[in-house]
Amino acid sequence: MRIFLYSLHTAIKNLWHEKWINFLTVMTVGVGLILLGTFILITLNMDSAIKRWSKGFGIVVYLNDDLSRDEEEELNEQFQKDPDIEEITYVSRAAALSELKDALGDKQSILQGFDKNPLPASFELKLRKGLLEPDWIRQKALEIKQMTQVEDVQYGEKWLLSLSSMTDDMKIIAILFGAVIFVAIAFASYSTIKILFYRRKDEIETLKLLGATRGFIRAPFLLEGFFIGLSGGIAGFLGLLS
Incomplete structure (x- = not known):
């Protein structure tokens, strides 16, 4: 206990004696943590936004024009049994035409050239969360397209690839940025301790x-490093809060 109190007293005395060097180190650590924390918050917010965007993602299955109502019901039952599909919405030909007219607004006259409804009936399939891997969805879309009742399948492949690429890039940048900040903080702390070590070389x-052990000599330096790191962490935390 006496050794610890001596080391603590020595560390506090040395911190005050070299206060300007230690202050600069604390500020360096604090600024580094603020930058790292800010980037992490931005990354988390972007990841959260991407997850919100992906909630509405799904596959649109366009049906053959000559399907009977019984065949459509049979296909609907197949989708309901699929554990990868979370929600199924049936859009009839009439409903699809009504949606198109609403989207066209005052330009509905372009549809007058059609003798009959040109739009097919469809199923909008919402997939379970966590199944937005491009390769998996591509395979799923191919399986559905091979069904005899299906005319075509669309799922926004380009959008999905862009989303997946953006997520991967964010993770890589976060890791690299975190590594750079960590190395910078470690180097600043190490340099400060090394400078203080050489200044007290005679001591x-x-x-x-006098026979002092290595542990006895190192203890004040370790405590100084601890206090510098703690102060830098508090400064960084307060900076993020502000």
């Missing part, structure tokens, strides 16, 4: 001659 040599 250390005297302690060695």
Whole structure:
């Protein structure tokens, strides 16, 4: 206990004696943590936004024009049994035409050239969360397209690939940025301790001659590093809160 109190007293005394060097180190650590924390928050917010966008993602299955109502019901039952499909919405030909007219607004006259409804009936399939891997969805779309009742399948492949690429890039950038900040903080702390070590070289040599152990000599330096890191962490935390 006496050794710890001596080391603590020595560390506090040395921190005050070299206050400007230690202050700059604390600020360096604090600014580094603020930058890292800010980037992490931005990354988390972007990831959250991407997850919100992906909630509405699904596959649109267009049906053959000559399907009977019983065949459509049979296909609907197949989709309901699929564990990968979370929600199924049937859009009839009439409903699809009504949606198109609403989208066209005052330009509905372009549809007058059609003798009959040109739009097919469809199923809108919402997939379970966590199944937005491009390769998996591509395979799923191919399986559905091979069904005899299906005319075509669309699922926004380009959008999905862009989303997946953006997510992967964000993770890589976050790891690299975090590594750079960590190295910078570690280097700043190490350099400060090394400078202080050389400034007290004579004092250390005297302690060695008096028979002091390595642990006894190192303890004040370790406590100084702890206090510098703690102060930098608090400064960074307060900076993020502000």
